[in-house]
Amino acid sequence: MVTRAQVLDLVHRGRSYFQAGHELGIPAGKAYLIATGLPADGSPALTDEDFERPGAIKGSTQALANPPHVNPTVKPEVLEWVKQRAARDLGHDREPLED
Numbered sequence: 001m002v003t004r005a006q007v008l009d010l011v012h013r014g015r016s017y018f019q020a021g022h023e024l025g026i027p028a029g030k031a032y033l034i035a036t037g038l039p040a041d042g043s044p045a046l047t048d049e050d051f052e053r054p055g056a057i058k059g060s061t062q063a064l065a066n067p068p069h070v071n072p073t074v075k076p077e078v079l080e081w082v083k084q085r086a087a088r089d090l091g092h093d094r095e096p097l098e099d
Contacts, residue, residue: 002026007035011055017064029065032057040064 002024010020017040021031029040035055038046042062051058 002031002034004034007031008055011035017057028063029061032061032064 007020017028017031021028032040036053040061
């Protein structure tokens with residue numbers, strides 16, 4: 001389990017929350033929450049005292065809470081299935097289609 005001390009140590013040594021999270025195997029928003037006790041969702045309910053916490057970022061932290069999703073556009077197994085299906089439909093089930 002990742003500790004507050006681990007996250008803050010990396011941040012104090014110059015790592016971003018993205019880098020610290022990556023090194024510790026957790027998302028950046030979770031690293032921020034562990035380090036500060038504050039959500040990284042850009043909550044408007046935070047006070048000036050909240051931003052005095054070690055590691056707190058005074059500004060938008062929304063990007064930490066919503067990192068971009070990885071959505072691969074190419075899956076080799078799907079391409080292979082489509083090639084085989086096309087070959088069968090064209091009556092070429094004995095020879096694979098060229099790329």
